[in-house]
Structure formats: structure tokens, C-alpha cells
Amino acid sequence: MQINDLLENTGEWLKGQGEDADIVISSRARLARNLVQFPFISRATQAQRRRLEELLRDTITTACADANLSYFPLAEASALDSRVLMERHLISRELAEGKGPRGVAISPDETISVMVNEEDHLRMQAIHSGLDLKNTWEEISGIDNALEAHLNYAFSPKLGYLTACPTNVGTGLRVSVMLHLPGMVITKQIEKAFEAVTKMNLAVRGLYGEGTQAHGDFYQISNQITLGRSEEELLESVGAVVPALVTYERMARQTLLKENRPTVEDRVFRSLGVLQNARIISSQEVLLHLSSLRMGINLGLISEIKPEVVNELFILAQPAHLQKLEGRELGEHGRDIARAGFMRRQLGMN
């Protein structure tokens, strides 16, 4: 499989299926693991990183044969290809922008990805559409078990799985749920809700994780703590706040409709108008309007556009995807023109 082949399809997690999929975009579980016989990546030599990559690539492809993973070495990949993987949430920004021997193994439906030589030797994730933490965790735990049969993990009975950063030590597990919360943003309830979430030892982040702004009203809720709790307790701590946020978001949307239907409709249809007619549009502006459009579809104000089409557009509107779709490298202004044209075609205009 080549990176370009990924562009033929959409990741399973964007299909918009599963529980509360109108608000819960995806559920993700990520494990950090290191091998006992090598130093962590920041202290590893080039030769050690090369040996790590070879060993891990072979183990991943043989031990997880059922998952049918394809390995992409990133040392020789173009910056554009790496960025495509990042925009699809298959690799982190750190791996995309990193240097030296490193790579990622990906399943055909993009539900599983295993990063090699990121901050830790192994960072493996499972991601699914909608609220589905238990299955997501079990899937990645299965991959972990398959790998562990062939590898000697750095593990201490007292501290658990040892990681390069002490904020991941213990379970090495980060569970996260991505939510689309435009109603709470418009009604200005979002800050208050996140204050409460933060008090429960959970972190709130933007669309592309650590250090990113919340674009397009997308927010990721994840566990802050990785040590001293079992994996099930961590799943529970994240899973427990989601139903409340889903309820608040539904209430916010209904209140908006009931109290000020014309304002909501105006916002949604103006966004549709911009997306169908703009000639130049930045990725920031596109996210803003796609977010209103997505809410409009979920509220039943627009029926001719399918929700999964909009989910996909959030990813396809990103810079690297756009350049791949156009088949050439573009500067910022060129991308903004191409993006506007792409949106018009996708949303039935010329």
C-alpha cells in the first residue's frame, strides 16, 4: 500500500456511525511502550534508532498479521506525505516533523496505527467512529498483547510501563474522545463545562491534540493521569463525562432553535452559501463554516448533504490533502483558491 492509496478512501472513524455520532466524532485509545534493551529515543544513536526501526517493523508486521498492517518508513517519505498522515490522525505532529529512522504501521481501514520511534519506541492507537471506548481499548490492548509476546518491554512492577516522559508512565494509556460542540460554543457554556472537566483530572485539547487550538468547535477530552489507576478506571473516567456533554450540547442546540430559529438558520445557510460560492477560503474559515453546516445537518435544517461527506471535508480541506487532490504543491494563496473550488464541487456547485 502507498500513502496515495489512503486518499481513495476515508478512515473508518469519519463514517459518522456509532453511538451519539452526531456529537461524538471518535473514540481513541493510545498506548506508549518502550523496549528494555534500548535507551529512549532522545538518547538513542542513529544506529540504535535504525536497529529499533528494523526490529519493530518486522515484529509489527509478523506478530499482528491478522490486522494486515502496512508499514510506511518516514525517513524517506516527503514532507507532504507525512503531513497527509498527520492530517488523517494516523501519526502525531512530532513524528511527522521528526528526523531519522521512524515510521508507522497502518491497518487498511485506518482504525489501527502503530508509530515507531516517536517520543517512545512504540505509540499504538485504535480509533473508531462514535462513542465506543471499550471496544477501542480492547482492540489496541490486543495489538499490545501480540507485540508483547515477541518484545521485552521496559516495565517495573511498581511504576508499570516506563516511558520517556513521566506524565505517561504506568499504563501508558491516553484515552480520548473527540466532540463537536458548536451549540455550547454559541451559547457560551463551553468554558464553564471545561472548567468542570479539568477539575476531574481530564484534559481538553483541540482538533490535532496537544498545544493546538480548538478549530471548528472540535474538542478532545482525555485522561491526564496514567499511573495509579487501572485501564478500565481510566476508560471510565473519560467515558463518564461524555454523556453529560452530549446532553448539554443537545440542550444548547434545541434552546437555540426554540428561542431564535431564524438566527440559527441564518448562520447555517450563510455558511452553506459561503462554502458553495467562495472563490478564496482559508482553512481556518472553512472549518468555521463546515462546523455550522455540520450542526445544520444534524438539526435537520439541511437534508441534501450527508453527514459523512461533511466529516470527510474537514480532513480534505487541510493543506496537505488539498495539494494531493490537486496533484501539485501550492503556496498558501494557491491553496485558498483550490480549497474554495474543491468545496464548491463537493457541495454541488461549479
Next chain:
Amino acid sequence: MRCQICKKKVATVHLTDLVADGEKRELHLCEECAQEKGVALKAQETTVADILSAILSSSQLAKQRSEFAKVSCPACGISYSDFLSSGRLGCGNDYNVFDKALTPFLEKVQGSSRHTGKVPSRVGEDVVKTNELVRLRQELRQAVEKEQYERAAQVRDRIQALERKGYADK
């Protein structure tokens, strides 16, 4: 100087923007208008290194600080000050080498310094059982604190059953 947007409050945020053709544009805004425009600097995220230094300077560990500075890991060669500045460890052995500084850090940030989750099967069943014992004892303490005596009794029975099998806390 007044804020260029609201024209009322004092401008405290001063920006120089590079516009096209190398031309400069200056902006002088008050805190509120700057945040509204999304240009104000947000409070920096606290890093691992920040928390570590805070713990070290505030606790009784301060005295040992100069001693720590000399410590480095025989396996990966990382020194304590390397760790302090990057917040990243060099190898698994560092958790032993820097134990005195890491334990209070983990207790503060993670709320615990004891793993109770998954264990690699090759590490052995006794670790799994030990972890379960630790977890059950935590549960027992919580149940007693909340006066849930029925639950406490059930947890106590499970602890005793495990202990009878010879899995003592390590």
C-alpha cells in the same frame, strides 16, 4: 496610549505585524480586545520541568539539590540537570536513578506512584496479583471513608482470599 480598538482602555499589548512586501503594521491593544482578536499570549502550559523545579525548591529536597545535580545515569548517561531542562528521561533505569525527585513529582502530577494496571504476561502472575491487592486496598479504604460497609466487607473478603494464596504486598 489608548487601545486602537475600544479607544477606552490603556493599550498593554503591542504587536508588530509583517504585512505584504516587508511593510510593518503596528497594533496597540488592551488586554481584552487583544484576547477578543485572539492575539494575546495565553498562559504557557506548565511543563514537566516547571513542576519538577517547583517541587525541588519548595520541599525538604531543596537541601539535596546540589547532590542531585551530580547524579547521572550509568546506563544512558543523562544527568539530572539534562532531565530537569528537557523533562524527558533517557532510559528506563532513570526511574531508579532519579527516584528521589521522581516520586514526589509522580505523587503530585499523577496522584500516585504505584502502578495498578496491565502487566506484560512474561513479568509473571505475582505482579498481577500484587497490583490487584494494592487496588483492592485502595477500594477498601474508600469504601470505609464513604461508610459503605457492605462493599467494604466484600472487598475485604477478596483481599483475604488473595492473601491466603500467598500473594503478599511487595
